[in-house]
Amino acid sequence: MELRVIFARLFSRSHRRSANDIEDELATHLDMAAADLRAQGMSEEEATREARIRFGGITQNSEAYRRQARPPFADSIASDLRYATRQLRLNPGFAIVAVLTLALGIGATTAIYSLVQAVLLRSLPYGHAERLVYLYTPNPHIPLPPEVLAPSNADFRDIRQTNHSFSDMTQFSQATFNLSTATAAARIDAAKVDGRFFPTMELLPQFGRAITADDAQPGHDHVAVISQSLWHSYFRNAGDVLTRTMQLDGNTYRIIGVMPPEVQFPTISDLPYGSGSARTDLWLPLVITAKDAADRDNPNYYAVARLKPGVSIGQAQADMALIMQRLDRLHTVDVVGNGSTHGWGALIESVRDTAVGPVRSLLWLLLGAVCCVLLIACGNTANLLLARAAARSHELSVRAALGAGRLRVIRQLLTESLLLSSIAGAAGIALAWIFLHLLLRLDPGNIPRLQQASLNGWVLLFVIGLVLVTCLLFGALPAISASRIDLTASLKSMGTRGIVAPRDRGRNLLITGEIVLVTVLLASAGLLLRSYVKVSAVHPGFSSSTITFGVTLDSRYAGRGQGRAFFQRFLERIEHIPGVRSAGAVTVLPFSNAHSMTTLWVEGYRDNSKEALIDGAGVTPHYFSTMQTPLISGRFFTSADRDGGHVVVNQSFVRKYFPDQSPLGKRLRGGADPKLPWQTIIGVVADVRNESLDQPPVPQIYTPIDNIQSASIAVRSSMPPDAIIPALRASVRSIDSSIALVDIRTMQQAIATSTARRRFQTSLLTIFAGTALLLALVGLYGLLAYSVRRRVAEIGVRIALGASRSRVIAMVVRQGLQLVLAGLIIGIAVAFAGVRFLAGMLYGVRPYDPWTFLAAPLLTILAAIVACCVPAWHAAHIEPMRALRAE
């Protein structure tokens, strides 16, 4: 059919005919023809008859006329739909069960997809974000992850001058500032950026201007670009914000621009080993003096570059490697103090992968799991449809006998499926909305842009695709098998059934397939659950009720001994608060995402290496007793240990360096150089988990805290945190009102944050596995109940011939368990093949954990027996007489 005709039939009113029009036109025709014939001398009766004969089949022709007047296919689709609606209404129980099952699957899948879309698929707010890359200069002599070694200032400048791969490059660092307000000080997460930062990221301010190279000159740098939310919260959306200033660390900064709300770079998840919070609210100029710019050896700032169009990461990597080969010769300083000055290489990593890389597998895992749930829902619906098609076989064969072709019957059945899946899709969107809100409450807080997930246009498009795919998934098999009609046999029997009902191989396969999926999901969830339990049971080495917070001093405290004096005074005041038992400070708090490494040389140790690095932290005398980290042997520091001649080590240190002897009194120093002073070990403390509960403890040394500008403070109190925190704020105010306390939380909260992602993934996967099990059991129950109903006559005969009830029960249960066992065996095989994808997410559990692989099938079998028992009991109580009479 021509497009134009289709278009006219679909949309043009004037090219349609109403039923009355058609009737009128044809009646006129017949009248005219009859009148002509009468004029030729025929009788009234003859003329009318002859006119009808010449017109040809009136019914066919007027029907052809009507069909031409309607939109294409409209007649058959409308009648199919009408018929489908009637079928569903006739069978409300079936319709409700099918729609609810599918809506659950579609809703859950949609909700998870909206997360995937927000986190992985939606583009970042920086133009062509896939072209942004981090630059690193890894060095094999420095035992640190390459991602902490950004190019030095001099290297950065040489790379910028000589590369052929980047259209722009920028340096920036993270910073925090104390923002003074009328009432108190607040800590703001900030970034210090050079003049190329905003052009490289392709970010434009909402109003005002961005930071330029002129702003990054010494003396011109007291300007600030602020975030939308800071404009909102601090300046109350003031229109004249560009004429205002703000006090940061006691200095005055002029506001020059406000960024749009989606601009938050760099966030904690954007950076490898990033610190700070989920957003940056302030951008200040990064001033690099000529002397700093010539520094070849200290990697201080992050470096981001934008690839030129058409340049791949691999090409850029090769380009930078060549440049670094040349620059490496210019390095002359032994940075870590282990004797090596060369070895600087090149490494380029995508900004986008850095941000979403760690959560990609998690999200795909969840989407995969929820798709399994959807598949099981489709399986159940297909089973329901198959059962119904069997019941409708007589109706279908009548249709076939009246001339409906096989394709026509399939189309009719698929229309019914489409109606079902469309209703389920609509209900699924509503469910997805609810699920999404629940999911966002579970937000572990370290998945980038998770909170931006929404049911947007792309997600709705996904739902439409889902509706079509599910319709085919659950509708195609039943439609095809139902359309395979043996006309004579079916009509001859006139709908009565034989004594022995035919086997339903298709339906059995579906149930087996569902059990396969359930087994895989249960095994995965089991492994993750066991990991989670093991992680939760880890003792962190400190008391989780300790209250902690961070304090950073500004340049007013840069003088000799002033930092130490501040912290000493502050700690004394805290210890005088009623309810506080002790307080201590530490340079690197556990679970704070920070590290401090120092070089090490242990006296008398055979395998001392120039490159040995060890985790170190400075502590005040009361720190360990405040954290309740147990003393294993020796003693803690006292206030007399300030000279730096003493260290405390942890148990892992002892295990590595002094496995068979007492470490007390042994000595170590900061490197191979004999001029370095020796430090004596005076105590051993228990191992503490530093990064997360699932990272094993590493050797660590503690030294007395020195003159510092920034520290975390731990407070042990007999009162609840809420009662102590106001007093803590008051005591810092009484010393200096422009200093803010940040990240106030208990160690319990810090641990919870670090395990949040694991909890998120474990609880979701467990919910999916549970839902899948429930759905599969409903499917199994449905299959058996239906099969018993179909075999009433057969079972009646068996009972009449003397089969005992227990034998009938065993027969039905056996039928169900056969399917379950087949599914379990395949499922365990599939799970075995698949668990290696989970290996990275496990803790303390091997992928082939015997307990999990015993428990998952056992649970399935127990649940399956319950699902089998009800139909079996019904079968056993069939009255033989009534069963046979019913035929």
Add this chain to the structure above:
Amino acid sequence: MDEKADLLQGTLDILVLRTLVTMGPLHGYGVARRIEQVSGHTLVLNQGTIYPALLRLEQRGWIGSSWGLSENNRRARFYSITRKGRAQLARATESWQRVAATMARFLEP
């Protein structure tokens, strides 16, 4: 089967368009009668088939229709050819004549 239907359909289209050019606006019965008369009753037309054809031509934009009164004052739908219809007729006539001429050459003894 499709080919045959297409051929017949195409033929009927030409006959209808040609009739409307010659006769001016005409109702369905008139079109059917005219075709029968001109063909000298060699073409046995099921008169009813004219109506779906007329509507199809209208949907293609080749003819238009409106209600009017017949010679003996009956309400009837009158069809008339459009400019696009005339162009189509010219095209179809030319191609039909070419086919006919070719066929004639082939069939010459």
